[in-house]
Amino acid sequence: MTADDATPLVEFRNVAKVFGAGSAAVRALDGVDLAVRRGEFLAIMGPSGSGKSTAMNIVGCLDTPTSGDHLFMGHDVGRLDRRRRALLRRGFLGFVFQGFNLLPRTSAIENVELPLIYRGTPSAERRRLAGAALAAVGLQGREHHTPGELSGGQQQRVAIARAIVTEPILLLADEPTGNLDTRTSREVMDLLTRFNREQGLTIVMITHEPDMAAYAHRTIRFVDGRIAGEPPDSKAA
Numbered sequence: 001m002t003a004d005d006a007t008p009l010v011e012f013r014n015v016a017k018v019f020g021a022g023s024a025a026v027r028a029l030d031g032v033d034l035a036v037r038r039g040e041f042l043a044i045m046g047p048s049g050s051g052k053s054t055a056m057n058i059v060g061c062l063d064t065p066t067s068g069d070h071l072f073m074g075h076d077v078g079r080l081d082r083r084r085r086a087l088l089r090r091g092f093l094g095f096v097f098q099g100f101n102l103l104p105r106t107s108a109i110e111n112v113e114l115p116l117i118y119r120g121t122p123s124a125e126r127r128r129l130a131g132a133a134l135a136a137v138g139l140q141g142r143e144h145h146t147p148g149e150l151s152g153g154q155q156q157r158v159a160i161a162r163a164i165v166t167e168p169i170l171l172l173a174d175e176p177t178g179n180l181d182t183r184t185s186r187e188v189m190d191l192l193t194r195f196n197r198e199q200g201l202t203i204v205m206i207t208h209e210p211d212m213a214a215y216a217h218r219t220i221r222f223v224d225g226r227i228a229g230e231p232p233d234s235k236a237a
Contacts (some may be wrong), residue, residue, distance in 0.1 A: 007074040009033040009170060009202055010059055015068035017079075017225075028054040030225035031068070038169070039143050041196045041203045043213035047221035052206055053174070053221065059091060060172045060202055061085040090118060094163030098175035100148040100155045104161075106167070108134060109143040110164045119166065133161035137191060153184035160191060171195070173205040177212050189215045 017029040029051045036042055036059075039116055046052040057063040058070055061077060062184065064085075070078035077088060102111045112130035121129070137157040147155050156176060163171055177185035193215050194203045205216065212218045221228045 008071070009038045009073060010034070010036040010039075010204070011069075011071040011074075012055075013069040013071070014067075015055075015058065015065045015070060017051075017058065017063070018066045027225055029058075029065070032225070033228060034220070034227065035200065036170075036204060038202055039196070039200045039217045040218065041193070042205070042218035043219040044204065044206045044222065045208065045210075045213055045219060046228075050222035051225040052222040054225075056172060056174060056204065056206055059170075060095065061089050090115070092167070092169050094166065094168035094171045096156070096159050096163050096173040096176045097170065098178035100147070100152075100159045100179075102155055102158060104147050107144045108139060108150070108161075109147055110159045111147070111158055112165050115162060115166045129165050130161070133165040134158070137161045138163065151184075151185060152180050156180065156188055157191070158182075160188070164195065169202060171201055171203045173203060175206055175208065177207070177209065183213060185209075205218075 012034040015029055015032045016027065017071065019026045019028055032051070032055065036054070044052045054063070058065060058078070061072070064070070065078050068078075069076055072088065072092070077085065080088070092232065109130045112133050113126045116126040116129060131143060134140065137160050139154060139157055139161065142150065142154060147158070150158065171192075176192070177188055180188060189212055192203060192205075196203050203216075205212075207213050225227050
């Protein structure tokens with residue numbers, strides 16, 4: 001899957017998502033148009049039930065639109081079957097979550113190796129790549145610690161290492177600082193910003209915190225299933 005630099009990495013064209021039917025139907029997304037460029041750092045904000053998580057699930061190929069088009073690198077992926085969407089996630093996307101989602105009895109390096117196991121990467125290469133990813137997030141010497149032996153900030157760094165070990169072109173971060181204190185949140189955001197700036201990693205992040213959204217190039221806000229607009233001080237990508 002390839003596309004030229006002028007093509008948005010992710011594009012929504014009049015995307016709608018409806019859950020349920022008849023009088024019980026809920027329109028989570030209502031005709032959303034969105035373009036995310038390569039190398040962009042986009043923050044998504046909005047109240048609970050605004051549609052931002054539904055949009056993120058579609059961007060991450062975890063769900064499909066009810067109508068409209070979801071394009072990735074110029075290709076229509078909204079109508080791919082589940083297996084092909086899984087292959088796309090495995091090949092191009094990385095995920096970071098608020099709750100870290102680490103295996104509790106598994107060491108840091110083994111947690112980071114998991115996406116490589118799914119790819120069928122040989123054992124020695126897995127270990128080398130996972131070690132390099134942990135070093136990139138500043139966790140040299142913590143490779144054999146379990147999550148319970150790490151601080152919250154260190155656990156999120158392991159989660160980031162797991163997300164980048166496959167060298168994705170798009171990182172999706174869902175409230176990545178939601179369980180962290182202010183100082184640690186800033187450290188995590190500095191790390192994400194560095195990967196975006198130095199490696200060109202495209203990042204789409206959901207956050208409730210304006211201070212964290214300020215790290216992004218651009219911020220959009222969802223309200224009632226639609227994009228309400230960008231703040232006047234939103235930085236250009």
